[in-house]
Amino acid sequence: MANLNFLDDELAQLKEQGLFNTIRTIGTAQDAWIEVDGKKVLNMCANNYLGFANHPDLKQAAQDAIEQYGVGPAAVRSIAGTMSLHNELEQKLADFKRVEAAISFQSGFNSNVAAVPTLMGAEDVIFSDELNHASIIDACRLTKAKTVRFSHCDASSLDEKLREFATARRKMVITDGVFSMDGDIAPLPELVEVAARHDAMVMVDDAHGEGVMGEAGRGIVDHFGLHGKVDIEIGTMSKAFGVVGGYVSGKKKIVDYLRQRARPFLFSSAATPADVAACTKAVDILTASGGYVAKLWENSKYFQSKLTALGFDLGVTVTPITPVMVGDPAKAKTFSKALFDNGIFGMAISFPTVPRGKDRIRVMNSATHSTEDLNFAASVFEKVGREVGVI
C-alpha cells in the first residue's frame, strides 16, 4: 500500500487557506425553494435557469421513456446500435439551433473532449480565450496540438496570435459563449471575422447561452445572427435544459466525422432513455415558446437593478449570471453562511474557479423565482452586505 500521507497535508492546506469546500446536501427537487441540509431556503445558485429540472412535462417524458425503453442504453451506440430516442433528440437539436446536424454526448464536458481532440492534431494550433471553461482546457490538453491563449474577449489579441502561427496546418479558435463566472459574453462577430481572415475554424461553447441567449434560448450564435459562420457549437443540457447531457452541433461534415472518431462517442455509453427524452421535451418547449426565457431575463434585470441600487459590485455581467463581488475567500464564506442563516442558498466561489482576490457570491437567476422571492433576496443581501462590510 502506498503512503497517502501527502493527502493529509494537501487537505490541511486547503483548510488553512479557507479553500476547503464543504458540499451541501439537497433534500428536494431543484426549484425556487429547496431544502438544503434540512433547512428550507431560496435557491440562488443553481443553473436551473428555466425551472426545467423539475418541470412536470420533462418528468412525464422521462417516465414514459423508461416505460418504453427501460433505464439504460446498455452499450455505446456505435457497437450495439442507437435508440431512436437519441436520433430524435439530435434532429430536434439541429433544427432548434438552425444548423445542419448535431451529435449528443453524456455531458457538456464530454462534448468538448469529443470535439477538440478529434479535429486537432500535432501540426495544428488552438487559439483559446484565457478564461475558457476547464472542460475546454482539458479538451485542449488531450490533443497533440499547440494551445495558445489569447486575451479575454479580445479580437485584436486573437488576430496577433493567429499571425504568429500563420503556418499551422489547421487552426481552431475556441471561446465560451457566456463566461460562467462573470456573465460577460464573447465578442463573437469580431472573433468570427478575424478567424475567417486566417482560415481558422471557430468553436463556441455555449453552455450558459443555451436556453438563455438568442431567440427562445437558441444561444449566442443566434443572438448575434451568425448562423453558418460558426463551425462548431458545444451545448450542455445540464443547465437551462434542466437535465444532463451535451452536444456538438454545426456543419454536417464535422458531426459525421465525430460519429466515426470521437472517443466519448465510441468508448462511453450513451445517455439514458429518461435523460434523452427529458432533453427532447425541453427542446420541444423552447421551440414552441420563448415565454420561459423572457421570464428569466425579466427576473434577472429586476434583481440585478436592485443589487446595483444597493451598491453591490456585479462586475461585467450582461446575462442572468450575477457575480456579487466580495474580494477574499474568508469574507465570501462568511457572506454565504450569513445568507444561508437568513434563508438564501448562494454559494461562495473562490480560487481555483475564479482568480485569487476575485472571490464572490455567484447568484444565478431563474424563471422560477417570483417577484416576492426576489424582493426577499434583495433585503437579505442588503442586511448581510452591511454586516460583512461589502456595501
Ligand SMILES: *Cc1c(COP(=O)(O)O)cnc(C)c1O
Ligand atoms: C458547465 C459547463 C460545461 C460542462 O457542462 P456539463 O454538461 O455540466 O458537463 C462545459 N462548458 C462550459 C462553458 C460550462 O459552463
